[in-house]
Amino acid sequence: MLKKLVGASVLLGLVSSVAVAGECDVAIEATASMAFSAKEITINKTCKEVNLTLKNAGTMPKAAMGHNLVITKKADMQSVLADGNAAGLGKNFVKENDDRVIANTAVLGGGESATIKFKTDKLNAKDTFAFFCSFPGHAAVMNGVVKVN
Ligand SMILES: [Cu+2]
Numbered sequence: 261m262l263k264k265l266v267g268a269s270v271l272l273g274l275v276s277s278v279a280v281a282g283e284c285d286v287a288i289e290a291t292a293s294m295a296f297s298a299k300e301i302t303i304n305k306t307c308k309e310v311n312l313t314l315k316n317a318g319t320m321p322k323a324a325m326g327h328n329l330v331i332t333k334k335a336d337m338q339s340v341l342a343d344g345n346a347a348g349l350g351k352n353f354v355k356e357n358d359d360r361v362i363a364n365t366a367v368l369g370g371g372e373s374a375t376i377k378f379k380t381d382k383l384n385a386k387d388t389f390a391f392f393c394s395f396p397g398h399a400a401v402m403n404g405v406v407k408v409n
Contacts, residue, residue: 285311290327290368290393290402292318299404301331301391307380314365315373322369327393328352329365331378331406334390336360337399344394353394367395383408 284307289297297317303310314329316322326349332340343355352367363378383389385408393402 283307284309285313287313287315288329290314290316290318290329292370294318294325294327294398294401296329296391296393296402296404300407301404302407302409303380303383305380305408309377309379310363311375311377312363312365313373313375314368316368316370319370322367322372323349326367326369326395327398327402328354328367328395329363329391330354330394331362331364331389331391332360333362334388334405337390337392337403341392341394341399345396353396362389364394380408 284304286301286303288301291297312329314327316327318325318327330340330344340355340358340360343358344351344353347353347355349367352364354361354364362382363376365374365376368374383406389406391404391406392399
């Protein structure tokens with residue numbers, strides 16, 4: 261089922277749009293230019309679970325230009341990236357059973373999409389949460405903020 265893309269601009273470079281979805285669904289794209297379609301994901305605090313859909317709008321195979329979406333505390337991002345890099349593509353560039361990871365999709369190749377469901381109980385108001393792509397080298401540009409409203 262293809263979820264409606266909300267706040268996802270097709271204009272390259274317009275990264276200030278916000279991926280706000282009705283209810284507890286969030287949809288975001290990884291664009292062909294190695295960027296996320298939004299710099300912010302907003303999650304309604306009433307949602308116990310969120311359905312998050314990532315679409316890779318590119319065309320290249322995942323080994324060359326795959327993208328995933330990982331959510332952690334911002335403070336954990338760099339160490340999760342380092343461990344994900346070591347874990348490799350076979351593990352979707354996420355260390356197995358990594359407690360720091362609140363949610364992650366698989367690495368998707370061009371044209372692929374995936375929806376994951378995750379619990380929001382680790383998200384709180386006092387910490388800052390980030391989302392990013394853990395494919396090596398991508399997170400420097402493919403990252404954003406997860407807000408709970
Ligand atoms: Cu990526």
